Amino acid sequence: MEQNDTHWADTSALAPPPWLHPHSSTLPATGAWTPGDPLGQRQFMKMAVDRPFVLEGGGQLHDVTIAFETWGTLAPDASNAVLVCHALTGDSHASGPAGAGHPTPGWWDDLIGPGRPLDTERWFVVCANVLGGCQGSSGPASPHPDHLGRYGPDFPVVTMRDIVRTQARLADALGVDRWHAVIGGSMGGMQALEWGVMYPERVARLVAVASCTAASAQQIAWWSTGRRAIALDPKWRNGRYYDAPPGEGPHAGLALARMVSQVTFRSDDVFTDRFGREPVESLAGRLELWQRFEVERYLDHHGAKLSRRFDANSYLLLTKAMDLHDLARGRGGLRAALKRITAPVLSMGITSDILYPEYQQRELVTDVIAAGGSATFHEIDSPHGHDAFLIDHQQVAAALIPFLEKPRT
């Protein structure tokens, strides 16, 4: 082999270009927010733990911090509080510009703010980074309380129920007995539904967009390929990469996981309209294996971008939490679980969503009603696929706002 390497290396048609293994230069091993980084708009709730926080999966945490942001002012009777729950790679920064401490602008910036649909002159809006995340809440990239390193692979498996329990503690700390509404899209919708089942008396309205009552086999299949992509990256080092020098983190694996999910987040139509078969390099000359079409450059861009601001271990944990999402688990079935929900449910589905197909959002409505509850369906008619809940704000707002205004009967 060595002989061939020497002889043929320069003429190789299959030899990969540098972008195949991105960020080999100065990038920290994790994109996680780390104590000492700019706080940005973050606030922190350090959970009082006189005893360990025992997770649904059996793990224990001796130290739990939740990073969150708020917009607006809590009314004296605490009646105007709205909890917004973020999706897989979101964080507490639901509104506001990018800047120090916030690598991205608010993921629902068009929806949340003064004079915006979710008007923060009226509502007190809260968004918390999920447990297991990487933007300030306790997660694999957090300092381990018992030694100088990070948790890394010793961070236990978390579930939506664990995440919601920390959010309930946050509600306590904020003085919110009952949310006017809990709202979320995708993984955020899973949290919203768990809120309704776990704390029916603490939530007056539920909004789930492009979500599900339980992960389907296909959803598990997609997320599991992402986990295997990270594990395939030798720089993942079984999850112990935090002390690796710059450029030596599992960026390529995380990027590949993102690339796969990015395809599921969009749609055939949008890819055709936006990229078609446009090549980056002309196809008129010599054809090479690693030449790209524009759609590949787009995927590479999104993969690289996520790996700069996310943590590979958090990606593993949170995709697993989504796969484990099942309102029915341990509750005597789905109907029994849904019977606990007292809040009216607004379920929104996206016509072109290939990851959380619209039928799941329609089934949620049918199932809630079958369990004796109240639910309505709103269709987001969009070509943008799953990501429409982050793009088609006006359609989201058109259903969300009247739902928030409607008095509970």
Place this chain on the structure above:
Amino acid sequence: MEQNDTHWADTSALAPPPWLHPHSSTLPATGAWTPGDPLGQRQFMKMAVDRPFVLEGGGQLHDVTIAFETWGTLAPDASNAVLVCHALTGDSHASGPAGAGHPTPGWWDDLIGPGRPLDTERWFVVCANVLGGCQGSSGPASPHPDHLGRYGPDFPVVTMRDIVRTQARLADALGVDRWHAVIGGSMGGMQALEWGVMYPERVARLVAVASCTAASAQQIAWWSTGRRAIALDPKWRNGRYYDAPPGEGPHAGLALARMVSQVTFRSDDVFTDRFGREPVESLAGRLELWQRFEVERYLDHHGAKLSRRFDANSYLLLTKAMDLHDLARGRGGLRAALKRITAPVLSMGITSDILYPEYQQRELVTDVIAAGGSATFHEIDSPHGHDAFLIDHQQVAAALIPFLEKPRT
């Protein structure tokens, strides 16, 4: 990090199980058929090359071998010859049992054989391993003519047109002036369509199942994630892995590429019906990151299975060939290309196909007719997704057989 590794390794919740990096034992570095392996039913055509075989992409081959199989007897007037073209991970073994030299049973075994729909007592059926493949035809795993090693990454980019040109040479060698039909599904359908455009006088009927006139952006996106999975595997070694010891080939990368494509080959419905949320290990005990649901075990199984019988560099080359597939390229547009087709076209689409959606097969019919040709559409109503062309033989046969019988007008 070293300290943590020592201290925490045994308690790690994220630590990966052995199946994450499969085949670390005795598996050859490539699953390719290699000279010296049992021939099975293979025959070989060594192309007479008095000058180099120049590929569409500009590469040159000084030595081209095509492995093929035949069933039935060629009629004296050579009028009963049918060419069947295989899909990405297929090979010349379209019919017959698995056995020495053939890791899998014929991929259309239920369709091809004596008394079967494509009756080999009547038809002379031919299937050739594609150029760039790994089951006997020249490809990256083939011995390089100029040195003792294999081509590896020095094998040039191939296109559908190159593949079809070698098949035309095979037709010459077999004494077939004109195929009664050229038939293929998925990548095989791309070849069939190229046959119609490149050699209109040499093909009397064309059948394309679950294929396309040009790869869409979404298709390119899917295949490109597979290529990146292989490149991410450190054992891929930039394509020079053939001399690696057993267990040191890029099996994990190839397996991951297959896992992603396996999801696109099937459907949400079938995954739900077959796997649902069934876990491999009970979810009642402690939850661990690398516990699997049955659908994950299924994907792992298919990934591992392919990596035992395929070659990672062939996977790179052939997925690139599919991405480059575009009947219109260099021909003044799609209509001009389709105008060259004189054979009637039978286009079959699968209702649940998420990879090559049915609308593409319907568009093919519209486009051929718009170009002045003759085309008919047949719908395969199946929940099995793209793979239905390999599963729902009766539906394929129901349209295929009358089409073959119909005299050309």
